[in-house]
Amino acid sequence: MTPPAPGSVETELAKERTFGGDGIDVHRDIRLIDRADPTASQADVDDALWSAAADTGFFQVVGHGIPQADVDAAFEASARFFALPTEVKERRTMPPRTNSGWEFKTQKRPSTGTYDHKETYQVTISRMDEHDLWPTDEELADFRATLESFEAANRDLAMRLLSSFARKLGFHDDFFTERHDPTSPDYQSTLRILHYLPIAAVDLRPGEWRAGAHTDYDCLTLLHQREGQRGLQLCPGSEAAGRDPDAPLGWTDIEPAAGTVTCNIGDMLMRWSDDQLPSTLHRVRMPRPDEIDGDQLDARYSIAYFAQADRDAIIESPSGKHEPMTAADYLQQRIAANFAG
Template structure:
């Protein structure tokens, strides 16, 4: 485990594409206050085709209000979710010298990293490791069956299910934004070499004895996501996720999102905010350290990031932002957040 965190990264240089997201993020490093009475809406996706109009309305209201919501009856079996968590725990339990054989490749969302993500909001590495799966970029990055039996098969099957749920939700937003219903489905084509949606397995380290009770350090610093839509799977009893909606950002008022085994926590990302010309907000979130009376052990989560294919152009109908390919957009965002893979 690396005991030498990277120095803070300098603020990002101005972007010719107007990436104001980075400017916002660099101002969100304070502790703020916790507000527990804000509603994080829960939306039932059952009988989707028949109930589509009502579900679309619920999703739109939740997304335009807080930017975060939870969905249930989403179609992924609990046994499949538990299998994906088991695969993640097995990977992170491998010796570091083995995980180092599958390093995060520069400029991509593929491979293993440890304490290398440096948020512009706090300038210090998140206290976690992650393994990221982007289908076309995984050559040489899969552990073999001798290290983890069935790992690749389990992970790819789960990633495919996540994409299916994400596209269903995004089809509702396409309806409301005036796009063709399959607009986002086509923009996230998994059969293309330019496919860039990512499944990220996350392991937040157990809190060291000397840091327990500290509320001024973060497992993950305040940030917005790069993508169109994030699906986050959490485990009950392993909380810490907090959200700060737009109008509360200046006051830094944070609301906890309690993990629930039956639901997926979703949030709008910067890519969709840009595409929707700010109608759908991408709001700040972070993972705080547990309080002195809370569980201090390791925290695991699974995140699927629906990120448009590399060659897709992101441009809203009113051209409020300069057009940019999804590939260039992601490269700029990744370079501002990763100091580079670290091992040892």
Template structure:
């Protein structure tokens, strides 16, 4: 689910000029995560029921906190988004990526704004090759002239904006639980991710991982998405049954690279903690490495589709943990540092 080169799973490859040059410790760690590692299936990816949310808030908060602290990934169900809306969003996603290349190219990703279409542009420090995918990102304040017309794809804008709004509601509900545990006001993160502001930076990303080419089906030379962490606060990932490949490597196992597969489920949203929330929590909530594995010869090697929502604080919001472990920094400054680090590494390499 992070902008690698901005949010890992979420954003584009641009570095703003004049951005500060941060230490590359995190990227050094990522650069060492390119090996196959081993698979570990005995680690539980918890499924957390959000039904009767207000009546069960204390119980749900404890479950979310435990899952986040232990693995950094969890799945939520009875989350409030109707399955028909999820299926409609996936159908719209498929229709968009089925458009001719020249049509999609009219809506090319805007540099530094995380909005628009890109294909094979993200190069992870962990593997040094482009992710085998294309994506289209929706970041509300920057979408002028980036929407397909109704002639090209009828109802696209309304469908995906409606879905993005539903994702925001779910993300803020989960983040309100973390706010409770961190000692912040319950609506603290909702205010920090206010979609009515021009500084809004949360994004909905539609993803199409390409089918494995016929000539490459005997081997595993390419990663669909190399190992990375997400740069946001919280990622919501929608997956389809039978289209697996997502794996997580929690911090304690990162040195040994023990990867646990996360089984896709149509009725559940896979969630993970991002780097921004890790900093905001004074490292209480870990942002862990994850990747999308290329399917092997005995697996379905067709196309894979997913939809991710990245809850990323508005640009002008100040990030400061309850214990003030780190100096305060605005969300924009924080992202500039991470983008600059990736850009510098790309140039240096």
């Protein structure tokens, strides 16, 4: 059998299948970058972002311009959606090949071979009306307006951050912005609200996770977490790629904090940067005994924005290290490997 080509999706998936073990806890300093620091020039911010991304593949941002009130409103809308009766949510079930709408325990990670214990609702604005994926106001008042506004705010932040990487890569400032165009029918960036299932509702088996170890398929992920709702763990991409396959991975817990956006590099940007920016391995573990507290024993909601290049964008490695591929083809291959059906 011919081995998969270096840099191919098959190679990336084969590597991901080695990431499923428990691993060990490791303390790491997570870079915190203040985009509103009045003493820092744009070049200083660009350098700080590049250094953090090239070193560990993830970083956190404050001074990002998204008001906490808007974050709280998005989480409130998320909780209302997931509290809807199942038969109402099922009306907005994710159609095939859309990466949009509601899904319940359909994501199966190559790293674990098991389904994530979560439900999600994904907003890809270019596809929502075509497939009638928005709840009506009668079903959920103001839900659409809240999430559309929050999607736009996260898109703006993601493009500002990607402009920093564009400058460091020698591209023009709007290189990535032009390839994430919300007015295009090829737009495929996604806002995802997530609800991790109550422990009492989960039939846990060895090796299962709220979200198994994986890298993201996009250029850049922005993640909002709620204080006190722990579970996210990260492992720098450079360490994961360079380790002995038989050695345990070292995982670092990311403490949720209000006003802080956790960011990680995805596979698209890793390819676009000739692997100078490694994509970040991460997972969501089950709550530990000391994190179980009465009615809050398992509460975890998060909201992620995935900046995924438009379908017609060509992901082309500057040096030719990776073969050119449209973002549509790349994303569909990764999704097909991770979702049932």
